[in-house]
Amino acid sequence: MKKIFGALLNYFIKGLLIVVPLGAAFLLIFWAVKGVDNALNLSGILLTTKSGKPLYIPGLGIVNVLVLILIAGILVTNVVTEPIKRWFNRWLNRLPVFKFLYSSIKDLTEAFVGDEKKFNEPVIVEVNEFGLKKIGFLVQRDLAVLNLPGEVAVYFPYSYSFAGQVVIISATKVKPIDKSAADMMKFVISGGVSGI
Numbered sequence: 630m631k632k633i634f635g636a637l638l639n640y641f642i643k644g645l646l647i648v649v650p651l652g653a654a655f656l657l658i659f660w661a662v663k664g665v666d667n668a669l670n671l672s673g674i675l676l677t678t679k680s681g682k683p684l685y686i687p688g689l690g691i692v693n694v695l696v697l698i699l700i701a702g703i704l705v706t707n708v709v710t711e712p713i714k715r716w717f718n719r720w721l722n723r724l725p726v727f728k729f730l731y732s733s734i735k736d737l738t739e740a741f742v743g744d745e746k747k748f749n750e751p752v753i754v755e756v757n758e759f760g761l762k763k764i765g766f767l768v769q770r771d772l773a774v775l776n777l778p779g780e781v782a783v784y785f786p787y788s789y790s791f792a793g794q795v796v797i798i799s800a801t802k803v804k805p806i807d808k809s810a811a812d813m814m815k816f817v818i819s820g821g822v823s824g825i
Contacts, residue, residue, distance in 0.1 A: 662691060665690055665691060665694060666687065666688060666689070666690035666691050667690060668690065669690035669691075669693050669694055670685065670686070670689045670690035670693070671689065671690075671693060748766040748768070748784065748810055748814060749766070749810045750766055750767040750805065750810065751764065751765070751766055751805070751806040751808060751809075751810050751813035751814075752764070752765055752766065752767050752783060752803045752804060752805055752806060753765075753803075753804050753806055754783055754785075754796075754798060754802055754803050754804075755802050756798075756802075763785055764785075764806070764813055764816065764817050765783040765784055765785040765786075765796075766783065766784045766786075766810065766813075766814075767781060767782075767783055767803065767805075768782050768783065768784045768795065769781060769782035770800075772797060775797075777797060779799060779800055779801075780797050780798065780799060780800065781797070781798065781799075781800045781803055782795055782796070782797055783795065783796055783797075783798060783803060785817075786814065786817050786818055787818075
């Protein structure tokens with residue numbers, strides 16, 4: 630009886646290790662998609678049923694976002710010229726809080742998906758005299774503009790979060806890692822438990 634109970638417990642734990650991460654990932658994706666869909670679904674405003682109640686069409690909010698992004702991409706690629714970009718930047722400069730938010734989010738987005746991806750150079754950094762090392766991503770190779778020649782900027786993401794910190798450190802303390810940036814980001818964000 631003890632052997633059967635032990636085997637069942639073992640199967641249960643192995644099943645738990647599969648089901649919990651899968652369920653949590655699906656739940657998080659469902660929550661994010663549903664939140665975006667509810668926030669941007671215009672069907673309730675534009676359409677009503679015969680009885681006058683708002684008509685909700687599931688998924689229309691996501692379609693709205695995809696169409697908006699596609700139209701913005703087409704316009705920026707084919708219509709927006711340098712004078713329009715300069716005018717837009719001058720207009721943004723008049724709205725300091727919006728400019729700060731817009732430029733920060735734009736830079737972060739470009740760091741992951743832009744032409745000049747920033748988090749593509751994983752490094753390991755010795756951070757103290759005891760040999761403590763941290764995994765990060767080299768984001769600036771030359772800080773002479775800040776009067777810091779020979780120093781580099783390294784971004785350290787936090788585990789189980791999308792936040793992180795940037796530190797400035799001597800280039801001699803930074804060593805490249807011969808692994809893909811995606812694998813190293815996954816390793817750090819998972820708290821080191823993800824295999825590399």
